Amino acid sequence: MAKTARPASEAGPRPGHELSNDRLLAMYRVMAFARAIDERCLSLQRQGRIGFYVPASGQEAAQIGCAAALTDDDWLFPAYRELGLALWRGVTFRTLMDQFLGTSADRLKGRQMPNHYGYRERNLVVASSPIGTQITHAVGAAMAMQRRRAPQVSATFFGDGATSSNDFHAGMNFAGVYRTPTIFFCQNNQWAISLPRERQTRSATLAQKAEAYGFPGVVVDGTDIHAVFDAVATARERAVAGEGPTLIEAQVYRFGPHSTSDDPHRYRSDADLAEWKRRDPILRLREELQNSGTLTETGESELQDAIRREISETIAAAEGAPPIDPATLFDDTFAQRTPRLEEERAEFERLVREGVIRP
Amino acid sequence: MTEMTLVQAVNRGLFEAMRQDPDVLVLGEDVGVDGGVFRATDGLINAYGAERVIDTPLSETGIVGTAIGMALYGLKPVAEIQFLDFIYPAFDQIVSELAKFRFRSGGQYPCHVVIRAPYGGGIKGGVYHSQSTEAYFCHTAGLKVVIPSTPADAKGLLLTAIHDEDPVMFFEPKRIYRTATGEVPDGDHRVPFGQARTVREGEHVSIFAYGAMVPLASEAAAALARDGISAEIIDLRTLVPLDEAAAIASVEKTGRAVVVHEAARFCGFGAELSAILAEKAFYSLKSPVLRVTGYDTPFPYALENVYLPSAARIEAAARTVVREG
Numbered sequence: 001m002a003k004t005a006r007p008a009s010e011a012g013p014r015p016g017h018e019l020s021n022d023r024l025l026a027m028y029r030v031m032a033f034a035r036a037i038d039e040r041c042l043s044l045q046r047q048g049r050i051g052f053y054v055p056a057s058g059q060e061a062a063q064i065g066c067a068a069a070l071t072d073d074d075w076l077f078p079a080y081r082e083l084g085l086a087l088w089r090g091v092t093f094r095t096l097m098d099q100f101l102g103t104s105a106d107r108l109k110g111r112q113m114p115n116h117y118g119y120r121e122r123n124l125v126v127a128s129s130p131i132g133t134q135i136t137h138a139v140g141a142a143m144a145m146q147r148r149r150a151p152q153v154s155a156t157f158f159g160d161g162a163t164s165s166n167d168f169h170a171g172m173n174f175a176g177v178y179r180t181p182t183i184f185f186c187q188n189n190q191w192a193i194s195l196p197r198e199r200q201t202r203s204a205t206l207a208q209k210a211e212a213y214g215f216p217g218v219v220v221d222g223t224d225i226h227a228v229f230d231a232v233a234t235a236r237e238r239a240v241a242g243e244g245p246t247l248i249e250a251q252v253y254r255f256g257p258h259s260t261s262d263d264p265h266r267y268r269s270d271a272d273l274a275e276w277k278r279r280d281p282i283l284r285l286r287e288e289l290q291n292s293g294t295l296t297e298t299g300e301s302e303l304q305d306a307i308r309r310e311i312s313e314t315i316a317a318a319e320g321a322p323p324i325d326p327a328t329l330f331d332d333t334f335a336q337r338t339p340r341l342e343e344e345r346a347e348f349e350r351l352v353r354e355g356v357i358r359p
Numbered sequence: 360m361t362e363m364t365l366v367q368a369v370n371r372g373l374f375e376a377m378r379q380d381p382d383v384l385v386l387g388e389d390v391g392v393d394g395g396v397f398r399a400t401d402g403l404i405n406a407y408g409a410e411r412v413i414d415t416p417l418s419e420t421g422i423v424g425t426a427i428g429m430a431l432y433g434l435k436p437v438a439e440i441q442f443l444d445f446i447y448p449a450f451d452q453i454v455s456e457l458a459k460f461r462f463r464s465g466g467q468y469p470c471h472v473v474i475r476a477p478y479g480g481g482i483k484g485g486v487y488h489s490q491s492t493e494a495y496f497c498h499t500a501g502l503k504v505v506i507p508s509t510p511a512d513a514k515g516l517l518l519t520a521i522h523d524e525d526p527v528m529f530f531e532p533k534r535i536y537r538t539a540t541g542e543v544p545d546g547d548h549r550v551p552f553g554q555a556r557t558v559r560e561g562e563h564v565s566i567f568a569y570g571a572m573v574p575l576a577s578e579a580a581a582a583l584a585r586d587g588i589s590a591e592i593i594d595l596r597t598l599v600p601l602d603e604a605a606a607i608a609s610v611e612k613t614g615r616a617v618v619v620h621e622a623a624r625f626c627g628f629g630a631e632l633s634a635i636l637a638e639k640a641f642y643s644l645k646s647p648v649l650r651v652t653g654y655d656t657p658f659p660y661a662l663e664n665v666y667l668p669s670a671a672r673i674e675a676a677a678r679t680v681v682r683e684g
Contacts, residue, residue, distance in 0.1 A: 075432070109465035118464055125431060126464035130455045136421055137456070140428020140436075147384070147410060147434065154428070166448065170421030177416055332466040333500050335524035338600040339553070 161192025
């Protein structure tokens with residue numbers, strides 16, 4: 001049953017899954033924007049202007065190819081490395097910068113480290129740091145979609161490391177049992193911080209794990225946006241037709257560090273990185289668009305200029321935003337503050353007045 | 360009003376909630392066809408079908424994780440963990456996800472799941488069918504923690520939990536599932552959170568208890584009364600949110616306090632309540648607050664009768680605080 005280890009693009013996209021040049025250009029713009037944001041935010045972190053950053057460079061075709069094959073009504077349950085999803089769903093860079101900085105405009109009210117965002121109106125559920133926990137949430141939401149007879153799917157995003165987690169097993173198992181409309185989108189970026197993919201599992205592929213749970217698993221070249229789009233569109237068709245879940249293993253490479261807190265030179269070779277960079281998903285798509293005459297040299301340089309300008313202006317504006325009101329700390333633990341939280345809030349405000357706590 | 364046992368009241372509460380709202384559903388191990396190992400979900404699957412009464416694979420993290428996903432989407436799942444002792448595979452989901460969704464999303468994602476679990480000793484359940492670890496959950500910001508001791512409260516607090524907006528840990532004292540009987544209002548019946556119940560009024564000592572310890576406290580109070588010691592018993596009912604005002608008012612009246620729970624003593628709920636009384640009722644106290652609790656060992660099988668608080672131990676502690684102050 002499982003179509004494992006078969007690149008979905010081998011025979012070209014299935015009928016109806018072809019991408020027009022205009023669509024590809026739109027995807028390319030978001031990919032280029034994502035790459036530029038990554039590069040700027042890594043440097044902002046090194047300058048101490050944001051506290052932390054998780055780059056997604058190298059995974060743009062996987063993320064945007066996947067997001068484009070879903071509808072805006074489909075629910076996304078991301079990990080913390082899904083910049084492409086957020087941008088494709090229309091989250092603005094300003095919204096993200098407010099989250100990275102924890103300004104008064106941050107929709108998450110300064111509660112989470114950079115990259116752990118989510119926006120309800122985009123059906124992009126807020127991420128957390130524990131690995132794999134979002135996988136069972138996606139399955140539960142899909143069970144709710146079944147109950148409501150909603151023509152939606154849930155898609156969950158995780159890495160190679162997460163396939164070792166409890167919730168990967170639990171989520172895959174429940175999805176198989178209840179045949180939920182769920183897409184398990186694994187971005188195998190080859191590294192879980194310092195540990196290579198081979199040290200997570202003896203399985204030949206991650207996709208083949210699906211077979212044991214009774215549904216298909218497919219491997220795709222995650223640097224080939226056509227292959228990703230085709231695989232996800234196929235999985236979505238299966239899901240809404242009531243045929244159940246699909247596991248997709250998109251093989252990519254994490255170009256940067258796991259986060260700004262590690263140095264990949266300690267655990268991996270430059271040769272591997274160089275090899276994968278020859279398949280940089282952005283270069284691949286740019287070349288294709290240039291070959292088809294969809295993107296000119298002028299068009300490319302105008303795009304890069306516009307991206308640079310938008311990023312600089314947005315960072316400046318967000319850095320000028322007022323800081324968050326400290327008393328908001330006591331909101332949202334519960335729907336209403338309990339008497340104890342009211343008391344703690346009053347104590348906090350007194351200590352601020354007395355100068356003991358200096359926000 | 361209908362006379363019933365505590366576990367029947369839980370069952371009636373679930374029936375009522377499912378009747379009221381089609382978004383309420385029940386999931387867990389053996390909750391459907393079997394009706395639950397304690398029969399708490401008996402008959403629900405016949406009334407509401409397998410789509411709303413879901414027998415799940417044997418995975419607590421799967422039960423709680425999928426319940427969270429349902430709740431995010433807008434349903435009102437009531438998840439059963441077969442014994443509180445088996446909740447730990449779901450601990451990450453409860454502590455890292457359920458408790459924090461609303462906060463970490465800046466209020467965008469309420470996550471209203473009710474988790475029911477039978478807890479506590481006294482049924483010869485040994486190490487793994489007896490534990491009383493409510494303190495773990497009380498310590499986690501974002502969870503409400505509820506423990507009924509009577510059938511009427513079991514139904515009323517459960518319906519409040521299911522209609523609440525926050526995650527609720529609903530722990531049921533399985534030892535008194537069938538021995539606690541009483542009149543329970545028919546239909547919709549709600550008992551508000553954050554309000555302790557005065558089981559009996561007294562003048563000389565306040566005994567704070569919850570769950571299966573409440574009837575033991577009553578037994579102790581009856582014995583004390585024969586010697587002219589008048590004990591007030593406060594059933595806390597909800598540990599989070601806690602009715603601090605009731606606890607403080609009682610100690611201001613009696614000047615003495617004994618806190619009873621079957622959980623281990625160190626960092627147990629009694630430690631928190633004792634600290635609150637020390638902070639807020641210190642000048643009313645005539646003697647030190649005493650705790651009557653399980654010991655700081657794992658729960659034993661053959662020795663559970665000496666591990667668990669008894670009416671005699673509660674009575675002895677009450678006599679001590681009265682004698683000393």
